[in-house]
Amino acid sequence: MAISVVLPHALTPYSRGSSTLLIDEPCATVADALAAVAARLPALTDRVLTEQGELRRHVNVFVGEESIRFIDGLATTVADGATITIVPAVSGG
Amino acid sequence: MRDDDGNVRRVQASTADELPRLSPQEVLRYSRHLILPNVELAGQRRIKAARVLVVGAGGLGSPVALYLAAAGVGTLGLVDFDIVDVTNLHRQLLHGTKDVGRPKLDSALDRIRDTNPHVHVEPYETRLTSANALQILRDYDLVVDGTDNFATRYLTNDACVLLGKPNVYGSIFRFEGQASVFATADGPCYRCLIPEPPPPGMVPSCAEGGVLGVLPGMIGTIQAAEALKLILGVGDTLAGRLLLVNALTMDFRTMRLRRDPECPACGTRTIKELIDYDEYCGTPGGETHYDRDGVAEITPTELAARLRDGADLDLIDVREPGEWEVARLPGARLVPLGTLAASLATLDSAREIVVMCRSGQRSANAARQLQAAGFRKVRNLAGGILRWSAEVDPTVPRY
Numbered sequence: 001m002a003i004s005v006v007l008p009h010a011l012t013p014y015s016r017g018s019s020t021l022l023i024d025e026p027c028a029t030v031a032d033a034l035a036a037v038a039a040r041l042p043a044l045t046d047r048v049l050t051e052q053g054e055l056r057r058h059v060n061v062f063v064g065e066e067s068i069r070f071i072d073g074l075a076t077t078v079a080d081g082a083t084i085t086i087v088p089a090v091s092g093g
Numbered sequence: 094m095r096d097d098d099g100n101v102r103r104v105q106a107s108t109a110d111e112l113p114r115l116s117p118q119e120v121l122r123y124s125r126h127l128i129l130p131n132v133e134l135a136g137q138r139r140i141k142a143a144r145v146l147v148v149g150a151g152g153l154g155s156p157v158a159l160y161l162a163a164a165g166v167g168t169l170g171l172v173d174f175d176i177v178d179v180t181n182l183h184r185q186l187l188h189g190t191k192d193v194g195r196p197k198l199d200s201a202l203d204r205i206r207d208t209n210p211h212v213h214v215e216p217y218e219t220r221l222t223s224a225n226a227l228q229i230l231r232d233y234d235l236v237v238d239g240t241d242n243f244a245t246r247y248l249t250n251d252a253c254v255l256l257g258k259p260n261v262y263g264s265i266f267r268f269e270g271q272a273s274v275f276a277t278a279d280g281p282c283y284r285c286l287i288p289e290p291p292p293p294g295m296v297p298s299c300a301e302g303g304v305l306g307v308l309p310g311m312i313g314t315i316q317a318a319e320a321l322k323l324i325l326g327v328g329d330t331l332a333g334r335l336l337l338v339n340a341l342t343m344d345f346r347t348m349r350l351r352r353d354p355e356c357p358a359c360g361t362r363t364i365k366e367l368i369d370y371d372e373y374c375g376t377p378g379g380e381t382h383y384d385r386d387g388v389a390e391i392t393p394t395e396l397a398a399r400l401r402d403g404a405d406l407d408l409i410d411v412r413e414p415g416e417w418e419v420a421r422l423p424g425a426r427l428v429p430l431g432t433l434a435a436s437l438a439t440l441d442s443a444r445e446i447v448v449m450c451r452s453g454q455r456s457a458n459a460a461r462q463l464q465a466a467g468f469r470k471v472r473n474l475a476g477g478i479l480r481w482s483a484e485v486d487p488t489v490p491r492y
């Protein structure tokens with residue numbers, strides 16, 4: 001089973017229009033999954049990670065319902081079939 | 094924030110005797126609430142006793158204010174300094190076509206009084222700032238965040254945490270929205286979700302990226318429902334949860350939020366007073382919008398507010414002398430576009446510069462020239478002097 005990465009509409013310009021990416025490569029952690037994404041869509045991960053490879057402070061990444069900030073950050077493990085959801089801050093009102 | 098029955102704790106602790114009574118007209122008006130379990134007469138009196146502050150009378154603030162007014166919230170504070178623009182009308186239902194050019198608070202007051210004359214509205218025609226936020230928020234039971242920029246969101250959050258007021262949060266972009274309840278007694282705050290604002294220009298605004306007109310209606314009504322639940326002390330609020338709404342797929346997902354022990358607002362409580370949120374977010378004078386070429390823009394109403402606040406701005410008009418004779422902004426100086434390159438030595442790169450022309454096209458060109466010459470604090474007056482005349486000062490002639 002693949003890992004799903006769900007993207008907000010704001011990031012679909014960087015994913016060739018896809019709102020869900022399926023990662024077939026074996027991934028142990030969120031960092032592995034994002035590396036697999038970066039190999040295909042480097043501009044997308046630039047919006048999620050800093051140049052130092054850290055999670056941007058205005059972006060939340062959830063594995064299932066839990067924010068990785070409160071687990072192990074990018075080292076948070078992902079099980080086969082997991083859903084990773086990327087949620088950048090939005091300010092519109 | 095729950096009582097023994099599992100209900101959320103009410104935002105006010107008034108006893109039944111202290112709650113305002115309903116007039117016969119109000120009893121009739123709220124009859125569908127009065128027969129509704131969990132509201133009933135006591136709950137409706139709590140709603141009448143409630144004081145709710147809505148920050149922003151735009152896309153989110155419209156449904157929030159309309160539904161809370163219709164529900165009978167006794168005192169509704171409204172903060173907004175903007176003018177109704179025709180581009181607001183596809184989503185901001187507090188305002189109508191006849192209101193274009195009016196202050197949003199004026200049209201909001203008319204609309205709310207028509208919706209429910211029993212509601213007392215307290216208007217604040219100002220930008221919420223570090224100087225006035227605590228004073229304005231202090232007398233309210235809870236705050237609804239309907240703002241459209243990061244600086245005011247952090248300001249609203251920090252003020253709510255400092256004052257111990259629940260902050261009913263909503264935010265939208267394109268087809269997606271978020272809602273939560275922050276700053277409850279033991280729940281997380283906005284900073285626990287977003288520890289730092291994005292770098293300026295990285296996250297587009299609705300003005301740049303667009304927004305589905307009904308989306309603020311969807312999120313704003315959720316905020317209004319959360320506010321009523323907090324007032325009534327019923328149900329299970331979004332405190333500790335982030336609701337993600339996708340109108341394209343019509344998915345509603347709920348993520349878990351936790352209070353961050355390291356949060357400087359609600360965790361370590363190192364934030365003891367309000368700061369300069371424009372500087373914190375890198376957006377002098379509010380959220381910066383960018384045109385397609387990456388030129389930062391300022392709207393006429395933003396510029397007017399900055400000038401009223403005494404901001405030190407270098408206003409540069411790049412039109413021709415003949416146009417300058419017809420119409421000009423007070424305090425501006427003339428540097429025709431053709432002479433700009435030769436006039437760079439007269440500009441101070443440390444000062445904020447606002448360039449302008451008749452409609453904003455030539456001045457966008459000027460802004461790009463200045464950026465290329467190394468000026469970083471340059472903004473273009475969006476819509477130019479024509480829009481200034483339409484939205485700020487009609488005594489400036491349109492030509």
